[in-house]
Amino acid sequence: MKSILNIAAYLFVSLDNLEELRAKMLEQCNTRHLKGTILLTGEGINMFLAGGTDELRGFLDWLRIDPRFQPLEAKESWSEDQPFKKMLIKLKNEIIRMNHPAIRPEEGRAKFISPKKLQEWLDRGTDDLGRPVVMVDTRNAFEVDYGTFEHALHFNIEKFTEFPAAISAHKEELVDKTLVSFCTGGIRCEKSGLYMREIGMEHSYQLEGGILKYFEEVGSAHYKGSCFVFDEREALDPDLSITPVERTVRRKAKAEQS
Known part of the structure; x- marks a missing residue:
């Protein structure tokens, strides 16, 4: 039990x-x-x-x-x-360090999308206006290795402070897409969502509650692998159970070889 x-x-x-x-x-x-x-x-x-x-x-x-x-x-x-x-x-100085003092989530959040609504978009491949949907993973590279949304865009970053430059470099190619940024529990997206809007990515949203809330309300649909968590459980499967150790070890080995 x-x-x-x-x-x-x-x-x-x-x-x-x-x-x-x-x-x-x-x-x-x-x-x-x-x-x-x-x-x-x-x-x-x-x-x-x-x-x-x-x-x-x-x-x-x-x-x-x-x-x-x-x-x-x-x-x-x-x-x-x-x-x-x-x-x-x-x-600490910041909940999650971004080095952009002007980004203040307390003063107003970026637009967000619920897990169930996101599933609708991913099932269809477009948002409600027919615009292609791109998932943007804001997490560090080692976290992405555990699992992420299918076809998600990620930047192989080592720390969150690298995200602003990484997403800015892809601004032009994403201008006609609807972007949904996500992370483990939603906290990084509180800042990434505001930053993306600040640089003119007006069709951008953040996933409300992050991967863990998506697991809770939707499950594994459109997601591959597990989600790294910051405690000794290490990773959770989409049913929020602890990822088996042997599977985590295999995934780590595969990531190190790539």
């Missing part, structure tokens, strides 16, 4: 007094015997946590007492064992 609840959540919101907030959150997590990682920044919060169901949901309820965190939504999955070894809360 899978008794450990795993959540991934983020929220772009202005935060201050980070040291004080960190101390309060760490106390709450330790009291509830939760483990995982929380990133606190001036632009918001990002977290991957695991623990007992009541304890973890209780922590989220406690967090949402603060009006700043009321909109926080969490993606859930389950595991038999605790995938984290310790509880860490880190203070």
